[in-house]
Amino acid sequence: MDEFIKNELEGFCDKSPVLKEMFTMPQELNNDIHLKESITETILSSIKKTKSTLLLVISSELYETLVNDKDLLNSYIDQQLAPWHEDTLVEPYIVLKKEEAIEEYLENEEDYPDKNDYYMKNYGGILNENGDVISQINENAEYSSYTIKNYGMKVTDIMEMILSDKLSFTYILHDGHLCNKKNNDSINKLTECDQNSYFVVIECLS
Numbered sequence: 001m002d003e004f005i006k007n008e009l010e011g012f013c014d015k016s017p018v019l020k021e022m023f024t025m026p027q028e029l030n031n032d033i034h035l036k037e038s039i040t041e042t043i044l045s046s047i048k049k050t051k052s053t054l055l056l057v058i059s060s061e062l063y064e065t066l067v068n069d070k071d072l073l074n075s076y077i078d079q080q081l082a083p084w085h086e087d088t089l090v091e092p093y094i095v096l097k098k099e100e101a102i103e104e105y106l107e108n109e110e111d112y113p114d115k116n117d118y119y120m121k122n123y124g125g126i127l128n129e130n131g132d133v134i135s136q137i138n139e140n141a142e143y144s145s146y147t148i149k150n151y152g153m154k155v156t157d158i159m160e161m162i163l164s165d166k167l168s169f170t171y172i173l174h175d176g177h178l179c180n181k182k183n184n185d186s187i188n189k190l191t192e193c194d195q196n197s198y199f200v201v202i203e204c205l206s
Helices: 003-015 017-024 039-047 060-066 070-084 098-108 115-123 155-163
Strands: 051-058 093-096 125-127 133-135 145-153 171-174 177-180 198-205
Touching: 051 060, 051 070, 060 070, 070 145, 070 198, 093 098, 093 115, 098 115, 115 125, 115 133, 145 155, 155 198
Parallel strands: 051 171
Antiparallel strands: 051 198, 093 133, 125 133, 145 198, 171 177
16 A cells, blocks of 8 residues: 555544544555566556546535536536646647747758647647747646546545555545645645545546
8 A cells, every 4th residue: 555545544544433443454455466567568558548546525515416416416527627637728828938939940940841830739839929839738737538437435435445455546636626646745635625525536547
């Protein structure tokens, strides 16, 4: 079990004797199992999209309203995940100032007769009226698509899945804040979630 999830579990256990009992049950959670892949499998896995699991936290009051209308619930999930979708367009921002854009294009002019083609292929941007290259690509994108795996999970459900090695998550999305356990400086921790919250387990592809 990785250190991040272990710390999260211990945080939950501090709040609940029942969860503490679950966590301390002997379950050989730290077996060091190493699976060797063949060269072929390694190559194939390297070109596949990366899968990661995201836990979307929804307050009990909101979830109990949304769950009665699956379309509304799915729409809410779409809305919550949109800021981190690679297809989400953001407000135009400058990726190259005019002087940089001119200089760089001149160095590549032979390969790209059309300057707009060059900026689009290399920066996903276009020239604005000032000559700067601007883009609307979402720099905060974390995934390209997602699939909902489980609705309406409670804290105890999540705990049981983690303890039985059925769940290993990378992201927590809570109150509009995305926590990536690999870079958790700006995180709302899982332990900060209301114990009555519901969780939606989502598989993301990037």
